[in-house]
Amino acid sequence: MLRTNLPFLSYIEELYQNQTNDRHITLRTFSPGDLLLKQGELPFKLFILKSGIVKCYFYEENAKGFINEFLSDGEITGELETIRGIPCLCNIEAISDVQAFAIDASIFNLLLEKDTNLNKLLLLTLTDRIINTSRKASIQQLYKTEHGLKKVLDLQSQYGVNISKEDLADYLGVTLRSLNRLLKDLK
Numbered sequence: 001m002l003r004t005n006l007p008f009l010s011y012i013e014e015l016y017q018n019q020t021n022d023r024h025i026t027l028r029t030f031s032p033g034d035l036l037l038k039q040g041e042l043p044f045k046l047f048i049l050k051s052g053i054v055k056c057y058f059y060e061e062n063a064k065g066f067i068n069e070f071l072s073d074g075e076i077t078g079e080l081e082t083i084r085g086i087p088c089l090c091n092i093e094a095i096s097d098v099q100a101f102a103i104d105a106s107i108f109n110l111l112l113e114k115d116t117n118l119n120k121l122l123l124l125t126l127t128d129r130i131i132n133t134s135r136k137a138s139i140q141q142l143y144k145t146e147h148g149l150k151k152v153l154d155l156q157s158q159y160g161v162n163i164s165k166e167d168l169a170d171y172l173g174v175t176l177r178s179l180n181r182l183l184k185d186l187k
């Protein structure tokens with residue numbers, strides 16, 4: 001549930017440290033509740049997380065939220081827009097203090113043209129996301145929510161993160177009321 005991408009983090013840290021005069025990569029900080037990317041908007045920057053946790057979620061027209069993933073160290077956001085030229089698919093919101101490397105979309109596109117390392121890292125990242133999203137979707141279809149909840153609670157204690165009940169419900173695709181009932185039944 002909490003995705004990290006340490007090879008990507010090493011890659012961007014090296015680029016950041018080796019910058020000379022033109023500092024195209026900057027380090028930015030965000031507080032809980034700050035939006036790094038907004039659904040439907042065209043971002044000019046991509047972010048690669050250095051530390052902290054963000055949630056990646058959709059808002060549907062009926063004001064329901066659905067959380068795809070919780071992303072942490074080394075995860076990239078905003079790459080889909082840059083590659084496909086489409087508005088941001090989802091919102092990326094900090095749920096803890098976050099530090100992220102920011103890179104201009106135009107610079108990222110230039111790097112994509114000449115850096116095979118970046119291309120390989122990106123392919124691995126995108127294929128991982130397809131695998132994780134498909135796995136999550138099939139688990140949600142095949143098993144009861146209780147099964148998903150147990151897994152999420154295990155992972156939460158494994159990573160030592162504290163995720164609000166609202167976010168847990170949005171991650172599992174259930175109402176807060178159902179989540180409270182499930183939590184009560186688990187006791």
Ligand SMILES: Nc1ncnc2c1ncn2[C@@H]1O[C@@H]2COP(=O)(O)O[C@H]2[C@H]1O
Binds near residue numbers: 076078080088129
């Ligand atoms: N299923 C997913 N898992 C992880 N991250 C995602 C997923 N879907 C979208 N994102 C990220 O959310 C970002 C929103 O802006 P973009 O569409 O540019 O790029 C998107 C990806 O970086």
